[in-house]
Amino acid sequence: MKEIVIDPITRLEGHGKIVIKLDENGEVQKALLQIPELRGFEKFLVGRTAEDAPQITPRICGVCPWAHHMASTKALDDLFKVDPPEPAKKIREFIYNVFMLEDHAIHFYVLAGPDFIVGPKAPKEERNLVGIIKKLGVDLVKNIIVTRKKLRNLEQLLGGKITHPVMGLPGGVAKPLSEDDWKICYETSKEALEFAKFTLETFKNVVLSNDEYVDLIKSDAYTHKTYYMGLVDEKNQVNFYDGKIRVVDPDGNEYVKFDAKNYLDHMAEHVEPWTYVRFTYLKGVGWKGFVDGKDSGIFSVAPLARLNAADGMATPMAQEAYKEFYETLGGRPVHHTLAFHWARVIEMVYAAERMMELIEDPDIKDPNVRKLPEATPDVGIGVVEAPRGTLIHHYETDGKGIIKKANLIVATQNNSARMVLSIEKAAKSLIHGGKVDDGILNMIEMAFRAYDPCHACATHSLPGSMPLIVRIYDKDDNLIKEIRRD
Amino acid sequence: MNKMCLGIPGRVVKVDGNIALVDFGGITREADASLEDVKPGDYVLVHVGVIISKLSLEEAQETIEMIKELIEQ
Secondary structure (H helix, E strand, C coil), X not given: CCCCCCCHHHHCCCCEEEEEEECCCCCEEEEEEECCCCCCHHHHHCCXXXXXXXXXXXXXXXXXXXXXXXHHHHHHHHHCCCCCCHHHHHHHHHHHHHHHHHHHHHHHHHHHHHHHHHCCCCCHHHCCHHHHHHHHCHHHHHHHHHHHHHHHHHHHHHHCCCCCCCCEXXXXXXXXXXXXXXXXXXXXXXXXXXXXXXXXXXXXXXXXXXXXXXXXXXXXXHECCCEEEEEECCCCEECCCCCEEEEXXXXXXXXXXECHHHHXXXXXXXXXXXXXXXXXXXXXXXXXXXXXXXXXXXXXXXXXXXXXXXXECCCHHHHHHHHXXXXXXXXXXXXXXXXXXXXXXXXXXXXXXXXXXXXXCHHHHCCCCECCCCCCCCEEEEEEEECCEEEEEEEEECCCCEEEEEEEECHHHHHHHHHHHHHHHHHHHHEECCEXXXXXXXXXXXXXXXXXXXXHHHHHCCCCCCCEEEEEECCCCCEEEEEEEC | CCCCXXXXXXXXXXXXXXXXXXXXXXXXXXXXXXXXXXXXCXXXXXXXXXXXXXXXXXHHHHHHHHHHHHXXX
């Protein structure tokens, strides 16, 4: 087989760097997060045909290709001012829920599993599927792997390719759902629903029955009172594919609800000299630094934020689980970062139920899946809820559809400010009088895993660990300690 | 934005049980291979130490070309 030389990536540093600065008393003054990123992606789109964007964006961003494919496709609908026929929207939403379930399942079982299923203090060698097998049995793990393969198979069937889908077109989708494909989708949806129900039961049996875990979820160390953002349908229920962007304040009251196309009226980006990350915040509240509370424009996205930003779930079993979630954790909104995991499981149930609803809808087999765009393009904005949160694609083109300007607001970026809060809180609780507790890395790692950030550094990590370096400096900027995990 | 999660393809060098050794242009890393059936020579995407997908040679090549172009900008 031919070998490809992948030279440029050797220039990418593979670690997330955390810098902690102490004051004259050896107490934490501030914490910084520096993440190596490949820049210039938006510039890369300039000069290209907008219609290629749904194929280009998933190629660069392999962790959640479908989220970019779908946000990009929706931006093209808007760009060419064409509303796809209902069957096309249903096919899109169906496959999008397949993807959400698949991505959430990997996260829950493989990435977060070590913290909750195996145990927060489990040795590194068990922080993987092997550890999960020990705890839950080999049959279950086989079931996870098989179910995931079947979901991936649907992505391939409908998307053309798994990693680089070619399904979405402005005004619809590339092909209708054939009877044969429908049968496979239907059978897999049934299995997916059982799988999601089983996952919720497992979570309850393993995690919620253990007081130690529940106390950990509720502990102040992992709590930040921020705003929350997520897409909602007309009943203010969670929807991954479409709807309005709703934001609730730290008390759980609606702060604003808007169409994605008006995002620049409500969201802004804050730049710090020490990192390439641009921190998004709520324009109306303003940037007040890395602090939580109602006066700070920091908000959060992804599973917990979506549940907090909605009034409920649109499907029955997920709604039951939603109620139990808030009853157990003390009402909406929940501010505990580690509750992201439970929220993710509830979303798995919703995704599977929604798959079933959509595939049982007779409309989904209707061959009318494309409306041809006729308008002259100028500006297009599309939004979806990616597994890791609200994702916006914004293109501006000339009259021929060549991109002149592109702006992407990616999910992880929307959680970055809250991630800094998590680091600072960990640092403040474990560093006193210049003495550093080595447990700080574990604490930061656990918070990071809850957000499941898709930073570049995640690409190069070892199984079950985040590649992080924590450097602590005294008041005169002398390095006093370095803790690293490769 | 100016940050993006990267789906940089790596090439599987060897597989030992559920652990694969993956080469990212000179940097080799161990990755969990439980989710995908992989063999030496396969191109894969890795997220937080887990192989999450397998790419065809063509897909891998196109992606790498794109990343190169992006870096050289």
